[in-house]
Structure formats: C-alpha cells, structure tokens
Amino acid sequence: MADSNTPDIIYTKVDEAPELASASFLPIIQKFASAAGVSVGTKDISLAGRIIATFPEFLTEDQRQSDDLAELGQLVKTPEANVIKLPNISASVPQLVAAIKELQSQGYALPDYPEAPSTEEEKHIRAKYDTIKGSAVNPVLREGNSDRRAAKAVKAYAQNNPHRMGDWSADSKTRVASMSGGDFRSNETSATLAEESTAKIVLVGKDGSETVLKDGLSYPAGTVVDATFMSAKALDAFLEEEIAKTKDEGTLFSLHMKATMMKVSDPIIFGHAVKAFLKPVFDKYGNEMAALGVNPNSGLGDLLARVDGNAEIKAEIEKVMADRPPMYMVDSDRGITNLHVPSDVIIDASMPALIRAGGKGWGPDGKEADANCVIPDNSYAPVYDETINYFKETGKLDPATAGTVQNIGLMAQKAEEYGSHPTTFEIPQDGTVKMVLGDGTVLHEHAVEAGDIWRSASARKAPIEDWVQLAIDRQKAEGCEAIFWLDETRAHDAELIKYVTPILEAKGVADKFKIMAPREATRASLETIRSGKNSIAITGNVLRDYLTDLFPILELATSAKMLSIVKLMNGGGLFETGAGGSAPKHVQQLQQENHLRWDSLGEFCALGESLQFLADARNNEKARVLGQAVDAATQGILDNNRSPSRKVGEPDNRDSHYWFARYWAAALAAQSDDADLAAHFAPIAKELAENEEAVVSELAAAQGSPADLGGYYHTDPAKTAAVMRPSATLNAIIG
Numbered sequence: 048m049a050d051s052n053t054p055d056i057i058y059t060k061v062d063e064a065p066e067l068a069s070a071s072f073l074p075i076i077q078k079f080a081s082a083a084g085v086s087v088g089t090k091d092i093s094l095a096g097r098i099i100a101t102f103p104e105f106l107t108e109d110q111r112q113s114d115d116l117a118e119l120g121q122l123v124k125t126p127e128a129n130v131i132k133l134p135n136i137s138a139s140v141p142q143l144v145a146a147i148k149e150l151q152s153q154g155y156a157l158p159d160y161p162e163a164p165s166t167e168e169e170k171h172i173r174a175k176y177d178t179i180k181g182s183a184v185n186p187v188l189r190e191g192n193s194d195r196r197a198a199k200a201v202k203a204y205a206q207n208n209p210h211r212m213g214d215w216s217a218d219s220k221t222r223v224a225s226m227s228g229g230d231f232r233s234n235e236t237s238a239t240l241a242e243e244s245t246a247k248i249v250l251v252g253k254d255g256s257e258t259v260l261k262d263g264l265s266y267p268a269g270t271v272v273d274a275t276f277m278s279a280k281a282l283d284a285f286l287e288e289e290i291a292k293t294k295d296e297g298t299l300f301s302l303h304m305k306a307t308m309m310k311v312s313d314p315i316i317f318g319h320a321v322k323a324f325l326k327p328v329f330d331k332y333g334n335e336m337a338a339l340g341v342n343p344n345s346g347l348g349d350l351l352a353r354v355d356g357n358a359e360i361k362a363e364i365e366k367v368m369a370d371r372p373p374m375y376m377v378d379s380d381r382g383i384t385n386l387h388v389p390s391d392v393i394i395d396a397s398m399p400a401l402i403r404a405g406g407k408g409w410g411p412d413g414k415e416a417d418a419n420c421v422i423p424d425n426s427y428a429p430v431y432d433e434t435i436n437y438f439k440e441t442g443k444l445d446p447a448t449a450g451t452v453q454n455i456g457l458m459a460q461k462a463e464e465y466g467s468h469p470t471t472f473e474i475p476q477d478g479t480v481k482m483v484l485g486d487g488t489v490l491h492e493h494a495v496e497a498g499d500i501w502r503s504a505s506a507r508k509a510p511i512e513d514w515v516q517l518a519i520d521r522q523k524a525e526g527c528e529a530i531f532w533l534d535e536t537r538a539h540d541a542e543l544i545k546y547v548t549p550i551l552e553a554k555g556v557a558d559k560f561k562i563m564a565p566r567e568a569t570r571a572s573l574e575t576i577r578s579g580k581n582s583i584a585i586t587g588n589v590l591r592d593y594l595t596d597l598f599p600i601l602e603l604a605t606s607a608k609m610l611s612i613v614k615l616m617n618g619g620g621l622f623e624t625g626a627g628g629s630a631p632k633h634v635q636q637l638q639q640e641n642h643l644r645w646d647s648l649g650e651f652c653a654l655g656e657s658l659q660f661l662a663d664a665r666n667n668e669k670a671r672v673l674g675q676a677v678d679a680a681t682q683g684i685l686d687n688n689r690s691p692s693r694k695v696g697e698p699d700n701r702d703s704h705y706w707f708a709r710y711w712a713a714a715l716a717a718q719s720d721d722a723d724l725a726a727h728f729a730p731i732a733k734e735l736a737e738n739e740e741a742v743v744s745e746l747a748a749a750q751g752s753p754a755d756l757g758g759y760y761h762t763d764p765a766k767t768a769a770v771m772r773p774s775a776t777l778n779a780i781i782g
C-alpha cells in the first residue's frame with residue numbers, strides 16, 4: 048500500500064542491459080530529483096530478486112529479500128502509484144535454471160529446479176519456481192490498459208535520419224504459412240457472462256472418467272470468456288506439409304512462436320515442429336531418445352546434447368537433416384538453428400526483423416535467403432502475411448516520409464492474458480473438455496484428442512470499457528484514423544464488438560472509428576502511413592505486443608524508443624521504458640569489451656512522462672519543471688546525435704547519460720518558472736560543460752577490455768557500479 052514512506056517515483060530494478068544502464072543513470076536521476084524534493088526509490092523485480100524473495104526459508108537472515116513484486120502489485124492499485132518499469136527477463140526454464148545455479152554459487156542455499164518432481168516436497172518447490180517463470184511480472188503490474196506511441200521528437204528524428212531498409216522484390220519467395228483449420232483461431236468459442244459466476248474445467252474421457260483440470264475460477268458479470276484448442280493431429284499434418292513445401296520452394300524453414308510468454312502452449316507447439324522436422328529419427332529411435340531424457344519441447348540444441356554419445360542416432364539425424372530444407376539460423380557461425388532453443392526466435396521481434404530486411408533470413412551457409420515463415424495458429428498470422436504481400440506489391444516503406452501507427456491495447460486485469468497458463472492444458476486422453484459454470488451451465492465444450500492443447504482466456508468488463516474510453520481520448524487528441532482491429536467472424540472478437548459499438552454510439556463518435564479484421568486493418572494502416580498520415584491501432588493484448596514491435600521497427604528501426612504508458616485504472620501511472628526487451632546480446636558485448644550499446648531513450652521518455660504525471664496528479668510544480676527539462680534533454684540527445692553507438696571505442700550508453708545530465712542541467716538552469724531550481728542547477732550545468740573533455744576521455748578509457756560484473760543474473764553492486772560509473776570527474780559532480 049502506498050503510505051508516507053512510499054517514494055514519489057518507483058524505478059524498477061531489473062536484469063541484463065537495462066539494469067546495467069540503471070547503474071549509471073539512476074544516480075543521476077536521484078541527484079537531480081532530490082533538488083526538487085522528488086524522491087525516487089527502487090523495487091526489485093529482477094529474476095534473481097524474485098527467486099530470492101520466493102524462498103526465504105532456505106536463506107540466511109541477511110540474504111532474504113522482501114517480495115517487491117507483490118508490493119508493487121498492491122501499489123499499482125492505488126492512485127499514488129507512479130512506477131517507471133524497465134524490461135525484465137521473462138524466464139524460460141534454461142534461464143531460470145542458470146539463475147538458480149549462479150545464486151547457489153554465491154552461497155544462496157536454494158533448492159535445485161526439480162525437472163521431474165516426484166516427492167511432495169519436490170512438487171511444492173517446482174510449483175513455487177513455476178510462478179517465477181515466463182511472463183510473471185507484467186500481468187501483475189499492468190493494472191491498466193496500454194498507450195504506446197513514438198514521442199513526437201523521436202518520430203521526427205527517425206524521419207530526418209531514416210534507417211536502412213532491405214529492398215522488397217515482387218518475386219520474393221518469402222511467405223507466411225498458417226493452419227487453415229484445427230487451430231486456436233478456428234476452434235474458438237466465446238461467451239459473455241450475464242452474471243458473476245464461478246467455473247471449473249473438466250475433461251470427460253471417452254471411457255466416461257471425469258478429471259477436473261481446473262477448479263475455483265471466478266469471473267465478475269460481463270466477463271468475456273473464451274475457450275479453444277489446437278488439434279495436435281492437424282498441427283502435425285500442417286507441419287509435415289510445410290516442411291515438404293519449403294523444400295520444393297527452395298526457401299528456409301522458419302518457425303515463429305512466443306515460447307517465453309505463451310509458456311504452456313508454445314513450447315509444446317515448438318516441440319511438435321522439432322519432432323516433425325526429425326520425424327524419421329523419432330519414428331526409428333523414439334524410445335532410445337526418450338530414455339536419454341530427450342524432450343522435443345526443449346529444442347534441437349538440448350536433443351543433440353543428449354544423444355551426443357550415440358553414433359547411430361547422430362548418423363540418422365545427419366541423414367534426415369541432409370534431406371530437409373535448410374533452416375533459418377539464429378547464428379550460422381555457431382550452427383544454431385531456429386529449432387535449437389524455444390526462446391531464441393520470438394515472433395514479435397523475429398518477424399519484423401525479417402520484414403525490415405526485405406523478407407530475408409540467414410541460412411546455414413551464412414547467406415541471406417527467402418524464408419517460409421511458419422506461424423501455425425491463424426489468429427494473428429494474417430498481420431505478417433498481409434504486410435509481406437503489401438511490400439511485395441508496392442516495395443519497401445520509406446521511413447523518411449512514413450506516418451506512424453500508435454497503439455491502444457487491452458490488457459488490464461490480465462485481459463486476454465495470452466499465456467493463460469493456469470487455464471492451458473495439454474490434453475492427456477481423448478474426450479470432451481467442458482467449462483462448467485457454478486450453476487451447472489456448460490459454457491464451452493470441445494471434443495478433443497490426446498495431445499491437443501486446450502486453453503481458456505478472459506477479459507473483464509471494466510477493462511474493456513476503459514480500453515474503449517482510452518481509444519476515444521487518444522483519437523480525440525490525435526484526430527487521425529482509428530481502427531479497432533477486431534474480426535467479426537472470430538468468436539472472441541465478436542463478443543468485444545458487442546461492447547465497442549454501443550459505447551462509440553452512445554458517445555456520438557462512431558463515425559471516427561472503423562472496425563476491421565487484422566488482415567484488412569494491416570493493409571489499411573500500411574497504406575495510411577505510406578501516404579504520410581497516422582493511424583491508431585486499437586487492439587487486444589496480443590496485437591498490442593506484436594504491433595508495437597512491428598510498426599516501430601519499420602518506422603524507427605527499433606521498438607526500444609517507444610513511449611509506453613499504462614494508465615492504471617485506479618488513477619496511478621505505470622511508465623514502461625520502450626516496448627523492447629532486456630537485450631541479452633548487449634550484456635555479452637559489455638562483458639567482452641566493456642561497451643554497452645543499450646539505448647536509454649526509452650528511459651528518458653518514461654522519466655519525462657512520470658514527472659509530468661507527478662506534476663498533474665499532485666500539483667507538484669517543481670516536478671513539472673524537472674519533467675519539461677527532461678523533454679528538452681531528450682531532444683538534445685536526438686538533435687546532437689548523442690545516442691550510443693554499437694561499436695567498441697565509440698560513445699556508449701554511459702556517454703549518453705553524461706550528455707543527458709548535461710542537457711538536463713542546462714535546461715533547468717535556463718528556465719524561468721522556478722528561480723530556485725535555476726539557481727541550483729546553474730553551477731552544475733557549468734561544471735558538466737567545463738569538464739566535458741575529462742569525462743569523455745575517462746569514459747572512453749574504460750572501454751576495450753573484458754568487464755567483470757560479479758555475476759550475470761545477480762551481479763555485484765560494487766563491481767557493477769565500478770564498470771558503469773568509470774568517470775571520477777562525472778561521479779564527483781553527480782555525488
């Protein structure tokens with residue numbers, strides 16, 4: 048709960064590149080904010096922090112940590128909340144295991160992750176670890192809907208400094224393949240609950256047996272509840288056909304999933320693809336491989352490691368692979384294919400990257416080639432398919448003249464929570480899955496076969512209404528085209544439309560909005576931005592994620608620079624820093640050559656919004672002055688090209704923070720709204736300017752050799768500070 052001890056602004060402690068950036072940037076923020084009486088505190092939502100907080104009983108008194116995520120989860124339900132949220136790791140099992148190992152090596156007596164729990168104790172530990180896995184943070188914090196767009200300065204900069212885009216040719220063989228039936232899209236059923244209700248999910252076996260898959264669900268009146276399943280047989284047939292077609296077409300085979308967030312369904316679908324690709328091997332050696340602990344869901348990398356001692360199986364794999372189409376590579380130098388690790392190819396980043404490159408992926412020979420992009424479920428695949436069709440027809444987009452697509456996304460209170468892991472199941476036997484309400488009504492019913500993946504997701508009434516209102520406000524502010532990306536022929540979307548249309552009509556703004564299925568909306572939006580105009584995409588949760596990578600990557604080259612605001616339903620503000628992730632590659636580079644190419648523009652934009660929010664919410668005029676100066680500093684970074692370079696020896700993330708501090712101080716010194724602040728910052732601005740040479744040379748001298756952070760997931764604060772704050776001159780000014 049927010050109390051008098053809650054800082055004005057909470058800055059989250061996370062992982063990987065953004066956390067390294069914080070080691071340099073947060074001291075600057077705290078120093079500047081304190082001059083205006085604004086307190087900035089931290090809460091630890093890092094993977095390591097969450098592991099430590101989950102197992103106090105295994106740790107010594109001084110190793111224990113409070114459950115900051117739970118505290119933040121409470122805070123975001125209060126009007127006082129003002130949280131700057133940096134991207135955190137959505138851990139796959141290999142990452143979780145690596146983080147546990149690292150903590151153990153640092154003296155934390157944590158239990159191992161039980162891969163195959165058998166005792167009650169192991170099952171209990173596994174269940175606790177599983178709460179940390181995957182998308183465990185964002186659904187807790189996102190107590191509001193999402194407003195994502197490029198800040199005006201950022202968009203203008205991208206237009207004036209257009210990034211390079213690969214050429215599209217009309218005869219590109221690149222295409223998207225998805226299922227024409229048997230998938231989540233086509234099996235979906237949806238209903239809106241007239242009254243508040245409890246529910247359970249049961250599987251009635253063909254033999255008449257009844258298994259309760261999930262009990263104790265409860266939904267308020269007006270909740271849209273969906274259920275659907277992916278047929279394993281249809282999926283296997285589809286994959287087999289697409290592998291063959293890829294070979295005929297002479298393209299690369301690629302699979303695009305979201306195995307981190309869709310942590311139950313997508314690793315299973317990924318496993319089907321691994322099995323399909325190596326089908327003859329599984330047919331022949333399935334039992335032997337199972338005995339070696341092979342689980343196709345863990346990927347080809349894990350499989351190859353487990354069969355390493357068996358020459359016969361290895362020979363068979365080589366034979367089969369030689370006969371298969373070449374695979375889209377994650378790292379062709381190291382032989383890492385698309386099917387090696389389930390979390391290596393993440394659709395929202397991988398598809399835009401391929402589209403931006405003119406439809407090209409990397410093949411095993413290290414050369415670029417056209418690709419067959421396999422996206423089994425047909426719910427959102429049409430977005431990428433239509434984008435590719437459009438570019439094939441009309442050529443690449445020109446970022447110098449293109450308008451922008453903003454997004455208003457439905458996600459509050461776990462609306463359309465796509466992971467839906469407590470209500471997603473791999474079906475153990477043939478039968479019927481029924482979703483039964485408290486009064487006995489069967490809400491949904493699907494005939495399933497063993498191996499099918501069944502899931503239910505929901506969206507509550509209040510978040511849906513809030514989302515429509517947010518769209519109305521945004522459209523009013525922008526005055527541009529606004530499209531609800533909803534497909535009236537899809538069960539879930541049809542239920543949402545029943546909410547949307549009456550609200551738009553009641554508010555008298557129906558003429559300002561269109562409702563279009565994702566494929567048509569994709570084409571309309573691309574045509575709009577090609578003509579230099581803007582569009583607002585009002586979408587559900589999945590497209591919120593996908594589109595705020597797709598359009599930014601086409602327009603700005605990256606989603607890291609986006610403004611990402613969550614207007615909390617109870618009045619607070621959550622400011623996400625960019626729409627991207629935690630950039631693991633950036634940490635590797637820092638460790639190897641002490642260069643951090645992470646761009647903090649997302650943090651700069653979020654900081655400006657957070658201060659502005661503080662000013663508005665609490666009539667804090669000093670915060671307003673600070674915030675306006677942040678916007679001026681951000682503009683200064685862009686105008687003067689002070690963003691980090693990708694190469695060692697050139698300015699990096701730390702340099703950009705020096706410049707940000709300098710522009711921020713200069714703007715505070717120059718403003719006349721608050722004389723005290725101007726007087727306070729004038730000498731700081733002067734010192735920062737006068738010491739430019741010393742600071743820049745000290746920062747440059749730090750680069751070039753390996754950097755020791757004392758850990759990866761749980762770094763040593765002193766070592767990290769030494770690496771990230773190497774300029775004694777700057778540190779003396781910042782204090």
Ligand code: NAP
Nearest residue numbers: 134135136137307393396607627628629630631632645646
């Ligand atoms: P990612 O970290 O965004 O990385 C994709 C690429 O985008 C990076 O390799 C980097 O390109 C570029 N990039 C992203 N942010 C950047 C920044 N601030 N400055 C410069 N370049 C930036 O995405 P990912 O690899 O899909 O995900 C990594 C991890 O982040 C996963 O654990 C994922 O679950 C998590 N994630 C968290 C959130 C969140 O908390 N909101 C959102 C998305 C992903 P170059 O390497 O070419 O420089």
Ligand code: MG
Nearest residue numbers: 395592593596
């Ligand atoms: Mg995304």
